[in-house]
Amino acid sequence: MNAAESKNRFSFEDTLKFENAVGFENKYSYEQDVVFEANSSGKKAIEVENLNLWYGSNQALKKISLDIPKNKIFSFIGPSGCGKSTFLRTLNRMNDMIPTCRIEGKVHIDSENIYGKEIDVTDLRKRVGMVFQKANPFPMSIYENVAYGPKIHGVSKKEIPKIVEESLQSAALWDEVKDRLKDPAFSLSGGQQQRLCIARTLAVKPEIILFDEPCSALDPISTGKIEELMTELKKEYTIIIVTHNMQQAARISDCTAFFLSGELIESGETVQIFENPRDKKTEGYITGRFG
Numbered sequence: 001m002n003a004a005e006s007k008n009r010f011s012f013e014d015t016l017k018f019e020n021a022v023g024f025e026n027k028y029s030y031e032q033d034v035v036f037e038a039n040s041s042g043k044k045a046i047e048v049e050n051l052n053l054w055y056g057s058n059q060a061l062k063k064i065s066l067d068i069p070k071n072k073i074f075s076f077i078g079p080s081g082c083g084k085s086t087f088l089r090t091l092n093r094m095n096d097m098i099p100t101c102r103i104e105g106k107v108h109i110d111s112e113n114i115y116g117k118e119i120d121v122t123d124l125r126k127r128v129g130m131v132f133q134k135a136n137p138f139p140m141s142i143y144e145n146v147a148y149g150p151k152i153h154g155v156s157k158k159e160i161p162k163i164v165e166e167s168l169q170s171a172a173l174w175d176e177v178k179d180r181l182k183d184p185a186f187s188l189s190g191g192q193q194q195r196l197c198i199a200r201t202l203a204v205k206p207e208i209i210l211f212d213e214p215c216s217a218l219d220p221i222s223t224g225k226i227e228e229l230m231t232e233l234k235k236e237y238t239i240i241i242v243t244h245n246m247q248q249a250a251r252i253s254d255c256t257a258f259f260l261s262g263e264l265i266e267s268g269e270t271v272q273i274f275e276n277p278r279d280k281k282t283e284g285y286i287t288g289r290f291g
């Protein structure tokens with residue numbers, strides 16, 4: 001790597017500077033990663049096997065095979081149009097809704113192929129929740145937004161207030177909204193609305209949460225809160241995030257996968273991908289030479 005490339009490449013120190021700038025408490029360190037690795041169960045949340053996807057005649061994903069470990073944050077990075085969001089959506093069959101979309105291959109969750117005939121897609125989407133780029137609360141109160149999922153899944157009425165409180169607590173929003181639960185969700189700030197959407201996802205007790213660029217519309221302070229929240233949530237959930245922000249991927253994720261033109265170029269521990277990529281294409285992207 002020459003001097004110019006090395007200047008372009010950001011380090012974990014840079015991410016710490018960013019965190020200090022926005023007053024975000026640093027929770028990540030190499031030492032913690034090592035301890036985390038040692039404590040990690042090593043179990044897989046998702047196993048993807050030879051996945052191909054087409055939109056009409058355009059092949060958007062090519063022979064993707066990837067294991068996603070439990071209770072970690074896994075980032076998908078790559079230039080615009082490389083297939084990150086498409087791949088994310090295959091993990092809870094959100095692409096089913098696109099008529100031109102055709103998929104081949106397997107995605108195992110708990111040893112079950114989610115593309116198998118016997119799969120109940122509603123149940124799958126309960127187990128694999130999704131938070132979108134733009135906060136999308138329902139046009140109802142803060143309380144009703146969180147209560148909605150448990151209600152439609154048949155949870156008894158008396159259990160709902162507890163679930164709403166616990167979900168808002170877990171989404172680090174309870175203290176800010178506990179005195180205004182009947183207010184419309186749209187009265188919250190953008191960052192609060194995104195945390196409300198996370199609370200709504202948590203309320204149906206998923207195992208895995210997919211985040212599709214959850215911070216792209218947020219300021220650095222709100223971004224810091226969401227990132228801190230994700231780090232907290234990985235203790236109980238497997239987190240997968242699509243991000244354009246490579247500093248964000250480096251800051252919060254344990255593992256990273258780099259995509260290019262529908263192919264998975266490289267995946268591994270985030271430190272390895274950012275500090276010592278195996279593939280020249282990954283290095284080119286990380287160092288800002290393309291993308």
Ligand SMILES: Nc1ncnc2c1ncn2[C@@H]1O[C@H](COP(=O)(O)OP(=O)(O)OP(=O)(O)O)[C@@H](O)[C@H]1O
Nearest residue numbers: 055060078079080081082083084085086087098244
């Ligand atoms: N609903 C769709 N119908 C047809 N083609 C689509 C659809 N969604 C995505 N594509 C195409 O699939 C390819 C991958 O798109 P995708 O949105 O997954 O990429 P991405 O890496 O997430 O991009 P970005 O970072 O810009 O969001 C692109 O060629 C895109 O045009």
